[in-house]
Each structure stands twice: as C-alpha cells, then as structure tokens.
Amino acid sequence: MDQEFASSLLENAVSEFAKLPGIGRKTALRLALYVLKQDKESAHRFGEAIIKLRDEIQYCRVCHNISETEVCPICSNPTRDHGTICVVENVKDVMSIENTHQHHGLYHVLGGLISPMDGVGPQDIEIDSLVDRVKAGGVREVILALSATMEGDTTNFYIFRKLAPYPDVKITMLARGVSVGNEIEYTDELTLGRSIQNRTLFSDTFHKEG
Amino acid sequence: MDQEFASSLLENAVSEFAKLPGIGRKTALRLALYVLKQDKESAHRFGEAIIKLRDEIQYCRVCHNISETEVCPICSNPTRDHGTICVVENVKDVMSIENTHQHHGLYHVLGGLISPMDGVGPQDIEIDSLVDRVKAGGVREVILALSATMEGDTTNFYIFRKLAPYPDVKITMLARGVSVGNEIEYTDELTLGRSIQNRTLFSDTFHKEG
Numbered sequence: 157m158d159q160e161f162a163s164s165l166l167e168n169a170v171s172e173f174a175k176l177p178g179i180g181r182k183t184a185l186r187l188a189l190y191v192l193k194q195d196k197e198s199a200h201r202f203g204e205a206i207i208k209l210r211d212e213i214q215y216c217r218v219c220h221n222i223s224e225t226e227v228c229p230i231c232s233n234p235t236r237d238h239g240t241i242c243v244v245e246n247v248k249d250v251m252s253i254e255n256t257h258q259h260h261g262l263y264h265v266l267g268g269l270i271s272p273m274d275g276v277g278p279q280d281i282e283i284d285s286l287v288d289r290v291k292a293g294g295v296r297e298v299i300l301a302l303s304a305t306m307e308g309d310t311t312n313f314y315i316f317r318k319l320a321p322y323p324d325v326k327i328t329m330l331a332r333g334v335s336v337g338n339e340i341e342y343t344d345e346l347t348l349g350r351s352i353q354n355r356t357l358f359s360d361t362f363h364k365e366g
Numbered sequence: 367m368d369q370e371f372a373s374s375l376l377e378n379a380v381s382e383f384a385k386l387p388g389i390g391r392k393t394a395l396r397l398a399l400y401v402l403k404q405d406k407e408s409a410h411r412f413g414e415a416i417i418k419l420r421d422e423i424q425y426c427r428v429c430h431n432i433s434e435t436e437v438c439p440i441c442s443n444p445t446r447d448h449g450t451i452c453v454v455e456n457v458k459d460v461m462s463i464e465n466t467h468q469h470h471g472l473y474h475v476l477g478g479l480i481s482p483m484d485g486v487g488p489q490d491i492e493i494d495s496l497v498d499r500v501k502a503g504g505v506r507e508v509i510l511a512l513s514a515t516m517e518g519d520t521t522n523f524y525i526f527r528k529l530a531p532y533p534d535v536k537i538t539m540l541a542r543g544v545s546v547g548n549e550i551e552y553t554d555e556l557t558l559g560r561s562i563q564n565r566t567l568f569s570d571t572f573h574k575e576g
Contacts, residue, residue, distance in 0.1 A: 162432040162439070162457070169419040172412045176397050187386050189458055191416055192423060192432075199420030202382045203413040206401055209379040210409030213402060222373045222402075248399055 166192075218289070220265040220282050222247050230262060237261040239296040243286060243315065245269055245303065253301060261299075264289065269307035270314055278314055287318050290325055300329040376402075428499070430475040430492050432457050440472060447471040449506040453496060453525065455479055455513065463511060471507075474499065479517035480524055488524055497528050500535055510539040 166188055173184035191199050215221065216228035223229070230236060230250075240261025244250055250263050266281040289295065300315060302308035316327055333351035334343050343351075376398055383394035401409050425431065426438035429451075433439070440446060440460075450471025454460055460473050476491040499505065510525060512518035526537055543561035544553050553561075 162460075163423060163434050165415075165419050165423055165434075166432055169415045172415040175408075175412070177400050178393070178396075183388070185458065185461075186388070188419060189456070190387050191420055192457075194420065196420055198385075200417055202385070203415075203417035205375075205379045205382040205413075206416070207410055207413035209375050209398060210401055210404070210406055213373060213375055222376055224373050224375075246399070247402075248395065251395075 215265075219263045220267060220285070221250050221263055239294060240299065241286070241289065241295055241297070242299040242301050244301050245308075249301065259299070261297075266302075266311070269302060269305075270311045271307045272310075281311075283311075283315060283318060286315065290319055290322050295322075295325055297326045297328060300327065302329075304330075304332060425475075429473045430477060430495070431460050431473055449504060450509065451496070451499065451505055451507070452509040452511050454511050455518075459511065469509070471509075476512075476521070479512060479515075480521045481517045482520075491521075493525060493528060496525065500529055500532050505532075505535055507536045507538060510537065512539075514540075514542060 169188040169191065170181065170184045173179055173187045174181050176184075179187070191202065214223050214226070216223040216231055217226050218231040219228060221228050221230065225232075237260050240259075241264050242253060242259050242261060243264045243266060244253065245266055245268065247265060250265060253259050253263075264282065264286045266283065266286075268276050268281045270276060270278055270281065286298075290298065298315070298319060300312045302311055312329060319325060319327055331354060332347060333354065334340065334347065340348070379398040379401065380391065380394045383389055383397045384391050386394075389397070401412065424433050424435070426433040426441055427436050428441040429438060431438050431440065435442075447470050450469075451474050452463060452469050452471060453474045453476060454463065455476055455478065457475060460475060463469050463473075474492065474496045476493065476496075478486050478491045480486055480488055480491065496508075500508065508525075508529060510522045512521055522539060529535060529537055541564060542557060543564065544550065544557065550558070
C-alpha cells in the first residue's frame with residue numbers, strides 16, 4: 157500500500173489511525189473516509205472524546221484503577237471485602253474479573269508487568285504502593301491475577317518475595333487448568349500437567365458451579 | 367459485553383470508537399486503553415487529525431475528488447487525457463485505479479451509488495455535474511468503473527440513459543471476468559458466463575501483460 161493521497165489532511169488522519177494496535181494502512185484509510193462521510197459534529201465528538209479521555213482521566217489513589225473520583229467506587233464501597241486485594245496488570249483486567257462476579261474484595265492495578273526485555277523494571281509499576289497497602293494492615297489475602305506468561309510469572313515471584321515480611325497475609329494465584337469448553341486433546345501438556353497436580357474434588361467443583 | 371466502565375470519559379471514548387465500521391465494543395475498549403497509555407501530545411495529534419480532516423477537507427470543483435486546491439492535481443495536469451473520464455463511486459476507488467497505472471484520463475467521483483433501498487436517488491450523487499462535463503464538450507469516452515452490484519448496475523444504466531443525447535461520446539464499463547489468480551472451480555457461473563461472452567484474443571492479453 158504505497159498510495160499517494162490527494163490531501164495531506166487525509167494522509168495525516170490515515171497515519172494517526174494506523175498507529176492504533178491492529179489497524180493497518182488499509183483499515184486506517186477506510187476509517188478516515190468514514191469520518192469524512194459523517195457530519196462535522198460527529199467528527200468533533202469523536203476527536204474531542206479522544207483528547208478529553210487522555211487529558212482528564214483520573215486514577216484511584218488507592219488501587220490505580222480508572223476513576224472519576226480520588227478514590228474509586230470499588231475502594232470506597234464498604235460492602236466489599238477490604239481484606240482481599242486482587243492484583244491485576246491493567247484496567248481491562250479489573251473489568252474482566254468484575255464481570256465474573258467471583259471477586260468481592262478490592263483491586264490493585266500494577267499498570268504493567270516486569271519485563272526486562274521491554275525495559276520495564278519493578279520500580280516502573282505499582283509494586284511499592286501494593287507493599288504499602290499490605291504494610292498498612294488489614295489485608296488477609298493477596299490474589300495474584302496476572303497472565304500465565306513469563307512476564308506474569310516474573311512479576312508474581314517478585315511480589316511474592318516483597319510480601320515475605322508479612323507471613324500472615326495469604327498469597328494466592330489464579331488456578332491454572334483446562335479452559336472451560338476446551339477439549340483435552342487440544343490442551344497443551346504444561347497446562348494439562350498443572351491441572352492434574354491441582355485437581356479438585358469433584359463434589360467441590362460441582363457444588364461451586366451449582 | 368455489558369461492562370460497567372469506571373469512568374464516563376472512557377465510556378464515551380469507547381462508544382465513539384465503536385461507531386467506526388468494523389470496530390466492536392471489545393476492540394473499541396482496546397483502542398481507548400491504547401490512547402490512555404500514550405502521552406498527551408499523541409492523543410491531541412490523533413484527536414485533532416480527525417477534527418481537522420472533517421473541517422478542512424476540500425473537494426475538487428471539477429471531479430469531486432479530495433483536493434488541497436480548488437481544482438485537483440489530476441484535473442489540472444495537462445499531460446493527462448482530458449477526453450476520457452473514469453466514473454467512480456468514491457475517493458478510495460480513485461486511489462485503487464491510480465494504483466493500476468492503467469488509466470491516464472480524468473475522474474468523476476459520484477460520492478455514492480443510486481440505491482432506492484437506502485433512499486439514495488440520482489439527485490443525491492454527482493450525476494448532473496457529470497452530464498454538464500460531457501455537455502461542455504471535449505469528452506470522447508466515459509468509463510463506468512462502478513461496483514458489479516445491483517446499485518452499481520442501476521447507476522450505470524441511469525448514467526447511460528442520461529448520456530444518450532451525446533452519441534459521439536463512447537460509454538464503456540469495466541470488463542467482468544475471472545479474477546486474476548482465481549480458480550475456475552470457485553468462480554461463480556454468472557461471472558464465468560460473462561468471461562466467455564467477453565473472451566479476448568490470447569495474443570492481445572499476452573501482449574498487454576508483457
């Protein structure tokens with residue numbers, strides 16, 4: 157796609173769209189031409205939504221989730237279990253876990269994972285503030301809900317070590333196992349091995365799902 | 367995806383992204399979170415590119431293609447064949463045809479196709495201005511390069527009728543046939559039938575491609 161655009165305005169808009177993840181030049185052109193077809197108000201609403209999102213967004217002082225207020229609705233909800241903190245990589249993970257309705261405690265959004273390859277160290281993500289929350293007391297359990305990747309595991313181990321001085325705090329992590337709906341035949345051996353090691357009582361599982 | 371967003375700014379940006387063609391709520395969320403991760407300057411550049419694109423874009427007075435000037439570079443290029451006008455649906459089609467390097471004449475961008483189902487009539491697209499160009503004289507050939515759809519065919523016939531008073535102007539259309547690289551087995555019968563009717567001399571085709 158080495159197209160000459162008839163206008164630098166179009167060229168510029170296409171380049172901007174093409175910076176988005178998963179959007180190539182071809183799709184970017186389609187999106188820019190879509191914007192051109194809309195009325196001016198629509199284009200303004202769209203452009204300003206992007207600018208305002210970045211300019212005016214706030215993060216919860218406690219858990220670093222996106223928030224309209226200094227402390228987010230989850231952290232300030234007295235009916236949630238303030239003794240359990242679920243540690244996640246990003247804002248999207250909070251939404252995913254909230255959608256399961258299985259976690260009734262609070263969150264802690266790291267804002268990334270330790271990744272030496274990408275130059276992300278422990279000081280670049282919100283680990284110190286997690287340790288501070290545990291140090292402040294009242295926390296019974298920290299649930300590590302990070303991706304089952306090398307970066308996730310590295311970050312898990314680092315947090316585990318950092319929280320070693322607080323032996324009363326139980327540190328748990330998400331179960332690894334066969335995905336619901338997946339066939340054994342297509343499950344990788346590592347996952348299958350973990351799912352055998354960590355097998356659960358049939359009666360427990362049945363009870364939980366019922 | 368019935369997610370509660372922690373911020374109306376995020377909700378708003380996701381809704382705006384989700385209005386784009388081919389972008390669902392899930393992708394829209396991914397794009398909005400990407401914007402959040404960028405610095406403020408990037409978000410401003412992106413948002414303003416969209417607003418400026420829609421606000422400041424100009425169209426060529428002659429062919430209605432996107433242009434930086436009152437008359438576009440193609441229409442004002444004396445080395446192009448001003449006696450041949452290629453009629454296309456939209457700006458993207460001009461780019462596609464320019465990329466083939468097979469058309470050396472001018473264009474005429476209709477800005478749509480006649481589609482009674484969508485309430486688009488002949489007066490909603492740039493047909494009258496095409497007739498005016500032909501009426502003004504100097505045009506030897508009008509190439510109808512519209513999609514091989516019902517709307518394309520309807521528009522072709524309408525233009526054909528409108529240009530009937532100018533019998534000296536040759537009206538041609540894109541050849542219908544088997545796509546280059548496609549197997550006969552998977553070509554639909556209608557296309558295959560047209561490609562037999564309109565078969566070309568092997569020596570001509572060989573010569574053209576050589």
